[in-house]
Amino acid sequence: MPRVIFVASNGARREVSEAAGASAMTAARINDVSGIEAECAGALSCGTCHVYVAPEFASLLPPPSEEEEGMLEFVAAERRVGSRLSCQIVLTDELDGLTLEIPETQT
Amino acid sequence: MLLASEKYLQISSGFIAWRAGAALVRLSEAERKFEEVAVRTDEPVVIVGAGHAGFQLAASLRQSGYEERIALINNEPHLPYQRPPLSKGFLEGNGDPQAVFFRPESFFRDYRIDLVEDHVVEIDRMTRKTSFQSTRSLNYRHLVMATGARNRLLRMPNAGHDDVRYLRSLADSEAIRERLENAKQVVVIGAGFVGLEFAATAAAKGIAVDIVELAPRIMARVVSPVVSGYFQARHEGAGCCIHSARSVSAIETANGRLQCVILDDGRKLPADLLIVGIGVVPNVELAMAAGLPSQDGIVVDQHLATVDPNISAIGDCALFSSHRYKSPLRLQSVSNAVDQAKCLAARLTGKIRPFDSLPWFWSDQGNDKLQIAGLIDSYEDIVVRGDPDQNSFSVFCYGDGILRGVESVNRVGDHMAARRLLAACTTVDPDKAANLSFDLKTAL
Ligand SMILES: Cc1cc2nc3c(=O)[nH]c(=O)nc-3n(C[C@H](O)[C@H](O)[C@H](O)COP(=O)(O)OP(=O)(O)OC[C@H]3O[C@@H](n4cnc5c(N)ncnc54)[C@H](O)[C@@H]3O)c2cc1C
Ligand code: FES
Numbered sequence: 001m002p003r004v005i006f007v008a009s010n011g012a013r014r015e016v017s018e019a020a021g022a023s024a025m026t027a028a029r030i031n032d033v034s035g036i037e038a039e040c041a042g043a044l045s046c047g048t049c050h051v052y053v054a055p056e057f058a059s060l061l062p063p064p065s066e067e068e069e070g071m072l073e074f075v076a077a078e079r080r081v082g083s084r085l086s087c088q089i090v091l092t093d094e095l096d097g098l099t100l101e102i103p104e105t106q107t
Numbered sequence: 108m109l110l111a112s113e114k115y116l117q118i119s120s121g122f123i124a125w126r127a128g129a130a131l132v133r134l135s136e137a138e139r140k141f142e143e144v145a146v147r148t149d150e151p152v153v154i155v156g157a158g159h160a161g162f163q164l165a166a167s168l169r170q171s172g173y174e175e176r177i178a179l180i181n182n183e184p185h186l187p188y189q190r191p192p193l194s195k196g197f198l199e200g201n202g203d204p205q206a207v208f209f210r211p212e213s214f215f216r217d218y219r220i221d222l223v224e225d226h227v228v229e230i231d232r233m234t235r236k237t238s239f240q241s242t243r244s245l246n247y248r249h250l251v252m253a254t255g256a257r258n259r260l261l262r263m264p265n266a267g268h269d270d271v272r273y274l275r276s277l278a279d280s281e282a283i284r285e286r287l288e289n290a291k292q293v294v295v296i297g298a299g300f301v302g303l304e305f306a307a308t309a310a311a312k313g314i315a316v317d318i319v320e321l322a323p324r325i326m327a328r329v330v331s332p333v334v335s336g337y338f339q340a341r342h343e344g345a346g347c348c349i350h351s352a353r354s355v356s357a358i359e360t361a362n363g364r365l366q367c368v369i370l371d372d373g374r375k376l377p378a379d380l381l382i383v384g385i386g387v388v389p390n391v392e393l394a395m396a397a398g399l400p401s402q403d404g405i406v407v408d409q410h411l412a413t414v415d416p417n418i419s420a421i422g423d424c425a426l427f428s429s430h431r432y433k434s435p436l437r438l439q440s441v442s443n444a445v446d447q448a449k450c451l452a453a454r455l456t457g458k459i460r461p462f463d464s465l466p467w468f469w470s471d472q473g474n475d476k477l478q479i480a481g482l483i484d485s486y487e488d489i490v491v492r493g494d495p496d497q498n499s500f501s502v503f504c505y506g507d508g509i510l511r512g513v514e515s516v517n518r519v520g521d522h523m524a525a526r527r528l529l530a531a532c533t534t535v536d537p538d539k540a541a542n543l544s545f546d547l548k549t550a551l
Binding site (some may be wrong): 009026029031032039040041043044045046047067069070071073074103 | 189191192195205206207208210211213217258268408441442445469471478517518519520521522523524526527548
């Protein structure tokens with residue numbers, strides 16, 4: 001089971017493990033990591049599951065779809081180079097140790 | 108027979124809005140009483156109903172720093188869960204309930220949210236007491252009605268047959284998913300969001316689907332004719348057969364199994380499963396019995412307060428005095444449930460603001476994503492941006508020359524921009540909206 005490390009905006013780290021195939025958003029929800037609101041439960045409709053992917057993992061992820069791009073332009077917190085929607089990140093064994101910073105606000 | 112299409116965005120008319128002044132007086136009283144009670148007792152905030160609104164309120168109260176007791180009354184035999192996947196991914200996927208629960212059980216323990224498995228049967232406003240089916244009772248310092256809505260029932264012979272199903276709860280979705288494994292021919296009554304989402308899921312499994320709709324077009328009350336027409340073609344392309352402007356006059360069974368559905372024009376549609384999605388009715392009976400004004404929803408002001416300063420209502424069950432639309436509205440959507448819960452949590456922790464969030468909604472049908480920003484109800488002119496033939500377009504709806512609402516099909520960026528524009532009451536020149544090379548962001 002790949003591990004995912006969530007880093008809160010205050011720097012607090014939380015490591016969870018979740019089955020490959022789950023999204024990073026679901027991993028956060030199932031393991032009760034706070035700060036990812038995910039109002040639409042992964043339907044790519046709300047933009048409240050925004051995370052910053054650590055640079056060393058950015059190239060391991062498939063690039064965002066046009067739709068994800070469209071949504072990232074309107075997320076509440078600042079958009080940065082590593083900005084992604086966590087509901088669109090599918091966990092794989094290759095992504096073990098994936099480090100995601102949670103923005104200060106989602107709405 | 109009463110047949111109405113399923114609606115999330117339901118607009119109530121014929122009700123006289125509260126006068127703003129009266130609402131404000133009532134609110135300050137509500138605030139004071141809440142504070143007084145808060146210092147005197149350890150009675151909890153009692154939230155009736157652990158659906159989207161109830162869960163979000165409990166979570167938001169804690170996030171807002173509320174430290175006192177919270178009791179979330181849950182009358183369903185599961186952890187609180189979200190409904191949208193029930194007519195979409197959950198139906199087709201492996202159906203792991205983990206995927207629909209908001210949070211694990213530990214969340215409720217860690218945040219000291221008492222998840223009480225029971226059904227509230229009575230509210231005594233004099234003694235501020237809720238009584239449960241189990242004969243237990245609980246006093247409240249503040250009571251929140253988050254009772255949601257239930258399916259409108261089809262009333263005709265055989266409508267109670269086991270092969271006739273509704274889709275609202277996790278249990279409903281699990282039962283339907285099981286039946287879909289052997290179903291060959293399903294009929295859906297009601298071409299609203301839930302019926303159409305279900306139809307798309309069933310068709311994708313190779314099942315023959317007939318959809319019967321009383322209105323002349325699908326999703327008639329909630330989307331423009333352009334969007335209606337687009338989705339009609341898409342569902343037909345996926346193999347669904349749509350019977351608009353038709354009603355069901357009989358349901359026939361034989362040997363204990365459903366056989367067919369007979370339409371008002373005499374046509375027979377063979378069926379081994381019938382899904383009924385003809386709208387919902389808000390759960391207001393409990394509030395009404397307690398003497399709280401209710402009609403098509405529990406009446407609340409723009410602060411989501413009922414006439415009783417100790418009781419509020421949010422979500423699908425609340426008929427609220429809309430600050431934004433200057434009329435009473437009852438909306439049925441996740442965004443409405445979430446935003447009202449947040450607004451009420453703010454009030455209960457001392458940050459009073461009227462509820463004025465922009466309504467928005469989504470529906471995934473087959474491979475198409477429909478998103479709606481604002482209400483598609485009062486408009487005269489529409490402008491199409493993009494190309495329906497390319498499966499990517501938005502419809503900008505204008506009333507009195509002002510942008511009222513935007514429907515987007517597979518244009519997530521347009522939807523997000525529209526939400527910003529409408530929330531800020533900014534309009535866009537129709538010529539610009541229609542021009543794909545015009546960047547909507549620049550209108551913000
Ligand atoms: C199949 C389906 C698909 C949907 N898809 C979408 C979508 O794609 N997008 C979208 O925006 N919206 C969607 N919705 C609508 C959305 O789910 C609702 O608007 C939202 O759930 C409303 O939340 P609520 O808390 O007000 O009501 P509910 O979620 O209905 O919760 C109310 C709860 O209160 C309980 N209750 C009632 N009376 C009592 C009592 N006396 N005591 C204790 N408990 C009680 C009920 O059993 C229920 O559990 C969908 C709804 C369904 C059914
Ligand atoms: S959960 Fe809504 S966009 Fe990711």
